[in-house]
Amino acid sequence: MTTEYDLSPEDFADTAKAVVNACAEADTTATRIALLADAGLTGILASDSSGGMGLPVDFAVPVLHAAGAGMLAAPLLETMLLAQAFSGTRDDLATAIAIGHTKVTIAWNGELDGSAGTVDRAPLAEDCDAVLVFRRDGSAILVTLGESAEVLADDTLDLERPEARVVITAAEGPVLSAETVTELQRTAQILRSALILGAAEDSLERACEYAQDRRQFGKTLVSYQAIQHHLARQCLAVETIRNSIARSLSPHCEMPVDAARATFIGATGLGANTAETAIQIFGGMGYTWDVPLHRHLRFVRTLAAQGKAAELLDNVAQQLLSAENNKKELQRAS
Template sequence: MTLTGEALQPSEFAVTAARAVADCADLSLREQAKHLANDGLLGVIAAHDVGGLDLPLAFAVPVVAAAGSGLLGFPLMEALLLGRALQESQPRTAEAVVSGEMLATIAWQGSVSAAREGESVVLDGWVARAACAREADYLLVRIGTSGAALVSTNSNGIVVEDATGLDLTVPEHAVHLESVTISAANILPENSWNVLCSDANVLRAAAILGSAETCLTLAQEHASTRRQFGRALSYNQAIRHALARQKLGLEGIRHAITRSVGDEAGALQRDAAFLAAGVYGSAISEGALQIHGGMGFTWDVPVHRHLRRVRALQAQGDASGVLAALGRRYVGAIAPASDVTASR
C-alpha cells in the first residue's frame, strides 16, 4: 500500500519542505542534494524500488512551491522528475539521484540528433536551459521531437557554456554535444520527453506559486508598516485594491494547479496551469516590486529575485510557444462548428 492509501495529504509536505529549503541556504549544491534527500524530498514521486515514496505528482507541488518561495539554488524540479523518469530504464542512476549521491539535470530547450552505431548511439547538437549543468553528473537531452537520452557530462565531446539568464540563484547553461557516444541503454522509452514536459509544467506553476505567494506577503507587510505623510501605505485605497487583485490572481494559480493534478487532468489542464501561473505570477511580483519602490531591487528585499525566477521559468517552459499551441488547439476545435454554422 502506498502512502496515498493511508490518507497522507500533499499539504503535509509543505512544512518539511520549507524547513529543508531554509536549511540549504549556506550549503553547496552537493550538500543541498544530500540534505534534501535525507528529508525524503528528492524521491517524492519516484518508485519504492529506487528509494522513493511512490506518490502522485500532486505531492511534489508543495515541495517545489517551497523551493520557489525560498529561492532554492538547487534544480529540485529536475531531480524529482528524473528520479521517476529513470526508474525503469536506469534504476541505479535513479536511485543515486533520489539518494542525493548524484546530480542530474535536464536541458529544456534545443535537441540533438542520434545515429545508431552497433550497441552505441552518437549524439550531435546543441541544447540550452540546463539548470546547474556545469556541476551536474548527468544531463537529459531531447532527441528529435519526443525522444530523450541520458548523457554523462564527463563524456568526450561535451562543452558546457557559461550560464546566461535571469535567475541568479539557479544558473542555466547551454551545452554543445559533438559526436558524443552513449550506450543504447541510455535512450529513454519513446514519448518520455512529452510526459516529462507535461509534468514539468505543473511543477513550474508550483514554483511560480511559491515565489508569487512570498512576493504578495512581502508587499502586504511593506504596505502595512511603511509610513508616508503620517499614514501607512495601505491607507491608500489604490494600493489596497492592487493587493486584493494580486490575492485573487494567487488563488487563480492555486486552483489551476489543483485542476491540473486531478484524476481526469491531461496535457491541456497542465499547460493551462503553467500559463496561468506565468501571467498571474508576473503580475504579482511586478506589483510587489512597484509597492516596494527602489527597496525591491536590493538584495535584502528579494522581490526582484523572485521576478527573475518567474520570468526564467516562463522562458524555460516556452510560455509563448505553449500559448500559441493552446490557441491553435482552440481554433481547431471550434473551426468545424463554425463551418457547420456558416453552411446553414
C-alpha cells in the same frame, strides 16, 4: 485532503519548508541536494523500487511551492522528474538520482539531431554530473558531463539556478522514450506552476508586510485604497494559480492535459505580474539588489522560458483555430 496513502500532500509542506531553509545555509549545490535527498524530497515521485516513495504529483506540489518561495538553489524539479522517469527502466540510475549520488539537470532548450550539437537552459549544469538532452525524435538522452559534453556558463536571468549551455560532441547514455518524455514535460508544467506559486506567494507576503509597516504622509501604505487594491489583485492572481493547479490534478478534471498547459501559461503571466507589483509597492527599495523580489521575478521569467510558455500559447491558438475543433462546434450548432 484524504488520500489512499498514509500521508497527505500537505504533510510535506512543513518538512519542505524546513529543508529549503536549511538549504539556504548550505554552501554548495551538492550539499543542498544531499539535504533534500536525506529528507526524501527528491524521490517523492520515484517508484519504491528506485528508493522513492512512488507518490502522485499532488505530493510534489507543496515541496516545489516551498522551493519557489524559499529561492532554493538546487535543480530539485529536474531531480524529481528524472528520478521518476528512469524508475522502472533503470532503477539503479533512478535510485542514484533520488538519493543524490548522481546530480542531474535538464537542458530545457534545443534538441539533438544525431549525437552532437548544442543545447541550453540547463539550470545549475556546472554543478551536476549529467544532463538530460531532448532529441529530435521526441526521445531524450542522459548525457554525462565531461569531455564529450562540455558545460559553458551562459548569460542568465535566474540568480539561484544559473542556466548553462552544453556543447555535446558524442551523446551517449541512458535513453527515455518519447512517451516518457511527453509525460515528463506534462508533469513539469504542473511542477513549474508550483514553483511559480511559491515565488508569487512569497512576493505577495513581502509586499503585504511592507505596505503595513511603511508609513508615508503619516499613514501606512496600506491605508491607501490604491495599495489595497494592488495587493488584492495579486491575491487573486496567486489564488488563480493555486486553484488551477488543484483542478489540473483533480480526478474530476475533464481535460487534464489542456488544464495543465493553461495552468502553466497562466502561472507565468500571473506570477511575474505579482513579483513586478511587489517591486512597485516597495518603491525605490524594490529596485535595490538586497530586496529579493527581483530574484523571484528572474526565476519566474526563466521558468517561463524553460517551459516554453510562448510556444505553448501558440499551441493553444492552433488547437482553438483548428478545422477539427471548429467542425465539432458547427456540428453541434446545426
